[in-house]
Amino acid sequence: MELPLIPAPATAATHEGVLAVTSATGVLVESAGLAGIAARFTEDVRIDSGISLSLGGEAASGPHIRLQIDDSGLDSTSPASGLRADGKATTGDADERHGLQITDKGARVWGSTKEAVFRGLTTLRQLISTHAQDGVAELPAARIVDGPRFAWRGLSLDVVRTFHEPATVRRVIDMCALHKLNVLHLHLTDDQGWRIEVLSRPSLTGIGALGAADDRPGGFYTQADIAGLVAYAAESFVTVVPEIDMPGHATAAIAACPELASPDAASIDLGDGNTFELKCLDPARDETWAFVEDVLDAVVPQFPQSAYLHIGGDEAFGMPDEAHAAFVERTATLVRARGKRVVGWQEIARAAIGRDDVVQYWMAAGEIESAGDTLGAMVPPALLPVLLDNLSKAKHDVPSARARGAQLLVSPSTWLYFDRPHADASSDPDQEAARARLGMQLYPPTSIRSGVEWDPVDDTPEVLGDDEIVGVEAAVWCETLADDSALELMLLPRLAALAEKGWAQRHPTEWDAYAARLGRQSVAWRRRDWNWFRSVEVDWA
Ligand code: ACM
Numbered sequence: 001m002e003l004p005l006i007p008a009p010a011t012a013a014t015h016e017g018v019l020a021v022t023s024a025t026g027v028l029v030e031s032a033g034l035a036g037i038a039a040r041f042t043e044d045v046r047i048d049s050g051i052s053l054s055l056g057g058e059a060a061s062g063p064h065i066r067l068q069i070d071d072s073g074l075d076s077t078s079p080a081s082g083l084r085a086d087g088k089a090t091t092g093d094a095d096e097r098h099g100l101q102i103t104d105k106g107a108r109v110w111g112s113t114k115e116a117v118f119r120g121l122t123t124l125r126q127l128i129s130t131h132a133q134d135g136v137a138e139l140p141a142a143r144i145v146d147g148p149r150f151a152w153r154g155l156s157l158d159v160v161r162t163f164h165e166p167a168t169v170r171r172v173i174d175m176c177a178l179h180k181l182n183v184l185h186l187h188l189t190d191d192q193g194w195r196i197e198v199l200s201r202p203s204l205t206g207i208g209a210l211g212a213a214d215d216r217p218g219g220f221y222t223q224a225d226i227a228g229l230v231a232y233a234a235e236s237f238v239t240v241v242p243e244i245d246m247p248g249h250a251t252a253a254i255a256a257c258p259e260l261a262s263p264d265a266a267s268i269d270l271g272d273g274n275t276f277e278l279k280c281l282d283p284a285r286d287e288t289w290a291f292v293e294d295v296l297d298a299v300v301p302q303f304p305q306s307a308y309l310h311i312g313g314d315e316a317f318g319m320p321d322e323a324h325a326a327f328v329e330r331t332a333t334l335v336r337a338r339g340k341r342v343v344g345w346q347e348i349a350r351a352a353i354g355r356d357d358v359v360q361y362w363m364a365a366g367e368i369e370s371a372g373d374t375l376g377a378m379v380p381p382a383l384l385p386v387l388l389d390n391l392s393k394a395k396h397d398v399p400s401a402r403a404r405g406a407q408l409l410v411s412p413s414t415w416l417y418f419d420r421p422h423a424d425a426s427s428d429p430d431q432e433a434a435r436a437r438l439g440m441q442l443y444p445p446t447s448i449r450s451g452v453e454w455d456p457v458d459d460t461p462e463v464l465g466d467d468e469i470v471g472v473e474a475a476v477w478c479e480t481l482a483d484d485s486a487l488e489l490m491l492l493p494r495l496a497a498l499a500e501k502g503w504a505q506r507h508p509t510e511w512d513a514y515a516a517r518l519g520r521q522s523v524a525w526r527r528r529d530w531n532w533f534r535s536v537e538v539d540w541a
């Protein structure tokens with residue numbers, strides 16, 4: 001019998017017997033340091049399943065769920081490949097491998113670290129929510145030994161085109177946690193807005209944060225907001241990685257600090273009354289480097305858990321290649337000098353980067369060839385050569401990154417850009433109407449099925465083994481996603497597919513079995529009031 005879990009566990013055997021989990025079931029902490037995650041688990045089960053477990057266990061008249069720090073029997077699963085965003089070791093203090101044993105007498109969750117036990121409790125959470133009915137969850141007796149395929153399993157969230165309030169970001173962190181994702185990459189700056197407080201540069205938020213895409217309200221995160229989000233994510237063992245996008249995608253910074261770019265930077269007449277400005281941070285100006293240092297000095301300390309700072313580096317339209325490379329190299333040096341490692345979009349591979357740097361592959365190889373035709377029909381003719389120039393260089397980025405010994409984070413737009421329109425029909429008429437509006441029309445729509453029928457290693461050029469990538473990260477850009485409801489409709493159920501690709505050791509994913517597991521996950525989503533896309537290809541519980 002296949003357990004209704006996403007991601008699928010590495011090994012799971014079911015046995016005769018049933019454990020009835022009810023409000024009489026106790027949660028018993030048997031090792032020091034696990035009280036916090038026990039409380040969190042109890043609260044999550046109450047929300048997901050309507051069952052109020054008895055925390056502490058003494059008062060419980062029924063069976064116990066026992067939590068233990070213990071590494072026995074876990075070696076049958078390999079340690080995760082790749083790198084963690086918090087820089088910790090996957091075989092050491094951040095080993096996520098864990099065990100879960102369920103018998104008719106109780107359950108035991110164990111692992112060598114707190115994080116491992118948390119991941120095991122997440123599995124138990126999913127089992128309880130998918131079996132709960134009227135206050136009782138009858139779980140099959142089972143033994144699961146599990147651990148992630150990749151160390152870096154992330155989501156990049158665009159908080160610029162739409163400014164997402166901290167409460168929304170917390171909901172997204174909750175979605176990540178339920179799917180055993182462990183990185184939230186915040187895309188904090190772009191052309192339409194600057195979203196993070198830099199006390200030494202008040203104009204960045206005073207001016208740069210005023211707008212968003214279209215006529216949506218602007219906004220920014222104060223230092224207290226960021227501290228709250230970082231701490232909230234850490235409770236679920238999610239590392240928040242900040243991105244400051246430079247030297248392109250920097251119009252909001254330049255609006256706030258006009259001295260960062262030439263006043264007569266070129267612009268393209270789009271022919272519809274609008275212009276597209278080819279404005280990038282100018283590396284030839286001293287003011288630019290004072291700015292970069294001020295920003296890094298302000299941002300780095302706000303993300304103590306992250307070993308990385310994301311420097312963007314993508315689509316520096318209008319900038320000569322040499323200037324772009326020089327910008328990336330100098331910025332990378334400044335980041336490293338502040339004790340962080342560098343991650344950047346794949347264009348940073350065009351600069352002299354090194355072994356510790358992470359290159360985020362996004363321009364999917366299979367689409368570069370056809371992009372000219374698609375773009376030609378979608379973008380103003382004057383803009384086309386600028387976009388095609390970047391695309392024509394893109395095919396060299398992964399080989400260059402590998403030749404330089406840099407690390408590769410896999411985010412191909414084909415499967416991992418969650419702002420693609422949905423190809424599946426929805427069983428909900430309101431969602432059918434929304435489907436026509438949501439997602440970048442530039443992209444061909446994608447089905448839920450296609451989201452699991454690919455592989456991060458097999459489908460990445462040049463890459464031959466799991467140990468050649470750091471992991472996977474999806475991105476959700478919010479040009480067309482103006483509110484929580486729209487955002488969630490793109491995140492769910494796609495986040496589940498991301499989890500399957502990032503965690504599950506068994507691959508390829510078999511669609512029918514996956515769809516059956518997926519359908520049952522929606523019980524918890526409904527109880528959490530998360531909006532998900534009701535694809536007609538899945539039987540939702
Ligand atoms: C990107 O989509 N410009 C990274």
